[in-house]
Each structure stands twice: as C-alpha cells, then as structure tokens.
Amino acid sequence: MCCLSYQQHTTQRATHVSFQAVYITVQDVEPKEIGMAKFFEEESHTFSEYLLVPGYSSSKNIPSNVSLETPLVRYAKGEKPSITMHIPMVSAIMQAVSGPRLAIALAQEGGISFIYGSQSPENEAQMVREVKSYKAGFVISDSTLTPDMTLADVLELKERTGHTTMPVTEDGTPTGKFCGIVTSRDYRVSRDEPQKPVREFMTAASDCITANARTSLKECNDIIWEQKVNQLPIVDDNGNLVSLVFRKDYDSHKSRPDELLDEHKRYIVGAGINTRDYAQRVPLLIDAGADVLCIDSSEGFSEWQKLTIDWIREHYGTSVKVGAGNVVDAAGFRYLADCGADFVKVGIGGGSICITREQKGIGRGQASALIDVCRARDEYYEQTGVYVPVCSDGGIVYDYHMTLALAMGADFLMLGRYFARFDESPTRRLNVNGSYVKEYWGEGSARARNWARYDLGGKKKALSFVEGVDSYVPYAGPLKDNVEGSLTKVRSTMCNCGALTLAELRDKARITRVSATSLVEGGAHDVMLKDSNSDMNFR
Ligand code: RVP
Numbered sequence: 344m345c346c347l348s349y350q351q352h353t354t355q356r357a358t359h360v361s362f363q364a365v366y367i368t369v370q371d372v373e374p375k376e377i378g379m380a381k382f383f384e385e386e387s388h389t390f391s392e393y394l395l396v397p398g399y400s401s402s403k404n405i406p407s408n409v410s411l412e413t414p415l416v417r418y419a420k421g422e423k424p425s426i427t428m429h430i431p432m433v434s435a436i437m438q439a440v441s442g443p444r445l446a447i448a449l450a451q452e453g454g455i456s457f458i459y460g461s462q463s464p465e466n467e468a469q470m471v472r473e474v475k476s477y478k479a480g481f482v483i484s485d486s487t488l489t490p491d492m493t494l495a496d497v498l499e500l501k502e503r504t505g506h507t508t509m510p511v512t513e514d515g516t517p518t519g520k521f522c523g524i525v526t527s528r529d530y531r532v533s534r535d536e537p538q539k540p541v542r543e544f545m546t547a548a549s550d551c552i553t554a555n556a557r558t559s560l561k562e563c564n565d566i567i568w569e570q571k572v573n574q575l576p577i578v579d580d581n582g583n584l585v586s587l588v589f590r591k592d593y594d595s596h597k598s599r600p601d602e603l604l605d606e607h608k609r610y611i612v613g614a615g616i617n618t619r620d621y622a623q624r625v626p627l628l629i630d631a632g633a634d635v636l637c638i639d640s641s642e643g644f645s646e647w648q649k650l651t652i653d654w655i656r657e658h659y660g661t662s663v664k665v666g667a668g669n670v671v672d673a674a675g676f677r678y679l680a681d682c683g684a685d686f687v688k689v690g691i692g693g694g695s696i697c698i699t700r701e702q703k704g705i706g707r708g709q710a711s712a713l714i715d716v717c718r719a720r721d722e723y724y725e726q727t728g729v730y731v732p733v734c735s736d737g738g739i740v741y742d743y744h745m746t747l748a749l750a751m752g753a754d755f756l757m758l759g760r761y762f763a764r765f766d767e768s769p770t771r772r773l774n775v776n777g778s779y780v781k782e783y784w785g786e787g788s789a790r791a792r793n794w795a796r797y798d799l800g801g802k803k804k805a806l807s808f809v810e811g812v813d814s815y816v817p818y819a820g821p822l823k824d825n826v827e828g829s830l831t832k833v834r835s836t837m838c839n840c841g842a843l844t845l846a847e848l849r850d851k852a853r854i855t856r857v858s859a860t861s862l863v864e865g866g867a868h869d870v871m872l873k874d875s876n877s878d879m880n881f882r
Contacts, residue, residue, distance in 0.1 A: 387708030429453025435759030436615035442769035450610035453601030460615030475632035490542035618647035673719035693738030696785035717752025750852035779818035785811015
C-alpha cells in the first residue's frame with residue numbers, strides 16, 4: 344500500500360507522469376541494537392515535513408464523486424465492518440472537546456465523538472444518554488439563566504455562547520423548571536440598567552407558546568409557522584424544559600445526507616474508558632447506549648490494555664466494540680491487534696497541548712509512527728485476514744495534514760484542537776484582546792486531572808507532574824461550516840492524486856519529504872500581506 348511500495352507504483356504509473364518524484368523511503372523500521380539500547384534508524388518525522396505529489400487525474404476525479412467512507416472497527420476479509428463512518432473524523436476524548444453538543448453536531452456530519460472519560464462514570468453515561476435521546480431538530484439549551492440573574496449575566500452569556508435566545512429555568516440547568524425566555528428584543532442595552540433582574544424583562548412561561556414533549560418535529564414546525572414565533576420551548580408534564588425547536592433550523596435537519604445513525608435512527612456516539620474502573624464504567628456506558636468505546640491512554644503498549652479488553656470480551660463478547668492505544672510502532676500495533684482491539688490509535692506527544700515528550704522524553708514524530716503502524720496493519724491483514732483500522736491521533740494543524748495522514752494509511756483521524764475551536768465544544772468562548780477564543784486544555788493538565796480529586800471526594804493525591812497545558816485556541820464558528828470547508832480541501836486533493844476513495848488514496852498517493860527551505864516556499868513569502876487576519880496568519 345501507499346508509502347511502502349512506491350517503487351512498484353512508480354513503475355505502474357510511469358506512463359502518466361513525466362517527472363521523477365521523490366518518494367519517502369522507510370528502509371527498516373525495526374530498532375537496531377547499538378550498544379545497550381536499540382535505535383530506530385529513521386529520524387522521527389511529522390506531517391509538515393511531507394507533501395503529496397499530484398498524480399494523473401481523469402475527468403471522473405471531481406470532488407462530488409469522492410467518497411470518504413471509512414471503517415471504524417475491525418472486520419474479516421469479505422465481511423463488512425459493523426460501523427462505517429461517512430467522514431474520517433472523530434473528536435478527541437477530552438473535557439474541552441467531546442461533550443454531547445459536539446457529539447451530535449459531528450454525527451450530523453458523518454463522524455463520531457468519544458465523550459470524555461475524565462469524569463465520573465455516571466456523568467459520562469448521562470452525556471451518552473443525551474446524545475442517544477437527541478431528536479433531530481430539538482436543541483438542548485446551553486443557557487444557565489435563572490430569574491434572579493441580571494441583564495449583565497444575559498450579556499455575558501450571549502458573549503460566551505453567541506446565542507441571542509436563552510431559556511430561563513428555576514435552577515439554571517437545561518432541564519430545570521421552565522420560567523420564561525429572553526431574546527434580544529426584551530432589553531435595550533443603552534437604556535436598561537445592567538443590574539435589572541431577568542424576571543423583569545423575560546417573557547414569562549405563562550405568556551410563551553410551548554409544546555409538550557410528545558409533539559413531533561413536524562407538529563412543532565407547524566406551530567412555529569402558525570403562531571409566527573421564532574422558537575418553541577418543549578416542556579414536559581411537570582413543567583420542566585426539555586429542549587427548543589427553532590424556526591431557523593426548519594430546513595437544516597433535512598440537508599444532512601451524511602448523518603451517522605444507528606438502526607433506531609439515533610446518532611452514533613463513542614465513549615472513552617480507562618484501564619482502572621472499567622468494571623464499573625463500561626456497563627453504565629453500554630446501558631446508556633454507547634456504540635463504541637475507546638481506551639484512553641497516552642501509552643497503550645501495556646498489559647493494562649489487554650486486561651481491559653479481556654474483561655470486555657468476557658462480559659460482552661465481541662458485541663461491544665473497543666479501540667485501544669496509543670502506540671507509535673509496529674510492535675505496539677501487533678500487540679493490541681492480538682489483544683482483540685477493534686481499532687488502534689497512533690500518537691504519543693504530538694497533540695497541540697501535549698508536553699509528554701518534554702516531560703518524559705517518550706514519543707515519536709506522528710508521520711513516522713503512522714507509517715510504521717499502517718505497514719503493520721497491512722501485514723496483519725495479509726497474515727490473518729483481519730483488518731484493524733488505524734486512527735491517527737493528534738498533531739493535525741492544517742487541513743492538508745488530514746489528507747497526508749489519510750494518504751499515509753490512517754483510516755480516520757482523531758482531532759482535539761480542531762474541534763475545540765467550534766461553537767459546539769463544551770468550553771467558554773472568551774474575548775481576549777479583541778479576538779474571540781475558546782479554552783482548550785490537555786487531559787494531562789492539572790485542570791483536567793482535577794476531576795478525579797473532586798469526584799472521588801479528595802481521595803486522589805495531587806499530581807507530581809503534568810503532561811499537558813491549559814491554552815486558548817481561536818474561535819472558529821459552527822462545526823458544520825468548518826468540517827465542510829476542510830473536507831472540501833481533502834476531496835479536492837484526493838482528486839489531484841487520482842483517488843475517489845480513501846483506499847485508492849492510500850494506494851495511489853505519492854509522498855515526498857520536504858526540505859526546510861521548501862517549507863518556507865510553501866507559505867506566502869517575499870510579499871507583504873494585506874490582511875493580517877487572514878486564515879493562514881490566524882493559526
Ligand atoms: P490535537 O488534535 O493536536 O490537539 O491533539 C489531541 C490529542 O492530544 C488527543 O486526542 C490526545 O491523544 C492528546 N492529548 C490530550 N491531552 C493531552 C495531554 O494533556 N498531554 N494529550
């Protein structure tokens with residue numbers, strides 16, 4: 344396949360290309376013994392050090408003909424994987440990334456979120472349940488308003504979430520007793536006092552048109568049109584808020600050809616687990632409806648992963664799908680594949696917020712790790728007839744890194760920083776020095792790890808050292824627009840490589856390493872940029 348058999352493809356394709364491309368060579372990825380330690384002969388490389396060399400494309404190679412379908416879980420030759428994604432993207436198992444809102448938005452585009460496991464098993468199961476019980480067109484509120492809050496709180500919430508319509512509940516939770524609704528037509532910033540209580544200017548529940556939780560989406564939309572309202576709060580028999588239906592969403596749920604649904608037409612969602620409390624956590628997650636699990640560990644070449652998978656197989660057989668990782672070489676892949684992992688995740692230390700390499704001196708350049716593992720996957724398939732998908736996790740900065748990772752052999756990509764920037768991620772949107780940003784912190788940061796101390800009633804000791812940082816990332820708007828934009832580029836590049844499927848891309852891609860000087864040439868250079876906020880400058 345791709346990177347490892349370039350010689351063969353060069354010969355095959357010689358009639359189509361008139362130049363001699365430079366191909367990467369991966370001579371011998373087994374570490375060699377030099378003195379006491381074993382050394383990998385290759386240097387460790389990352390995505391920015393490679394480019395794709397375009398190949399012949401026929402008139403059929405147009406973006407609308409490209410399929411990004413990809414297997415999520417292992418399958419035997421001649422069979423179909425039990426879960427196939429419509430786009431090769433999953434969201435990282437992180438507090439700052441994968442909550443229910445993002446999981447729904449990503450499933451609507453054809454990918455999968457893994458709800459973060461760094462919270463109590465009960466909380467995580469509740470988030471999974473929220474995704475599984477979500478009905479398309481019904482939006483779960485992210486407002487925290489209570490009647491006693493003030494106009495200043497409303498403005499702060501609007502700034503943070505970007506939403507102008509906010510339901511008000513007795514306790515400020517998304518499913519608390521419904522008290523009323525605030526829209527931007529209810530106040531005038533120039534005239535009203537910031538301390539004015541919400542109860543004085545909200546439209547009270549008794550004056551709102553609402554619908555009960557048994558109303559279908561079609562009926563809700565009919566009410567919205569007949570009553571000439573912009574939103575319809577859905578309230579249960581006890582007067583608690585359930586969700587909202589918005590006029591502006593009327594058509595959007597119809598235009599999602601790629602949405603990823605289970606056999607009951609519910610969105611597909613994954614969940615992170617660890618190698619310690621699986622006996623307690625896994626049953627709760629499965630009960631809540633999780634479609635796939637993933638062991639979340641920065642170092643996955645360990646017996647702990649085997650014990651976790653063994654426990655799942657003993658209690659659920661192969662009906663529960665579970666990915667494992669992270670590994671960075673062929674030996675790690677083979678170990679986890681033999682343990683029965685449904686997919687294997689690759690990457691140590693390449694994440695944007697990750698300082699594992701600095702702190703512990705372990706890891707490997709993401710591209711080198713991926714190439715090595717994908718070769719092992721292909722060998723494993725040849726030897727056993729079982730295909731175990733590979734996920735490239737972390738280190739994707741530019742959209743072209745996605746195409747490169749897929750060309751190098753990744754079946755799908757796990758992204759953290761990328762998704763953290765969107766409206767749907769669970770973090771706050773802030774205005775820092777005039778620019779909107781969102782918070783993004785590593786699972787190995789003190790901030791993320793604090794959950795264990797709090798949720799376990801202070802039983803867990805403080806950390807001796809951290810492996811992740813707390814940061815800001817530029818706010819980038821809705822997930823849908825960004826994912827569409829990125830995948831348009833991926834599709835277009837695939838066409839330049841003559842590929843209409845990801846398998847074809849792996850087979851046909853020709854990849855070259857770039858020198859430091861060519862890297863400079865690749866960006867805008869020797870000109871003065873007019874727009875200092877241009878996309879490239881923003882990164
Ligand atoms: P990125 O997409 O580059 O932001 O990387 C996200 C990945 O980084 C995660 O999927 C995970 O593998 C890794 N990570 C998460 N937290 C930390 C840390 O604190 N070191 N690393």
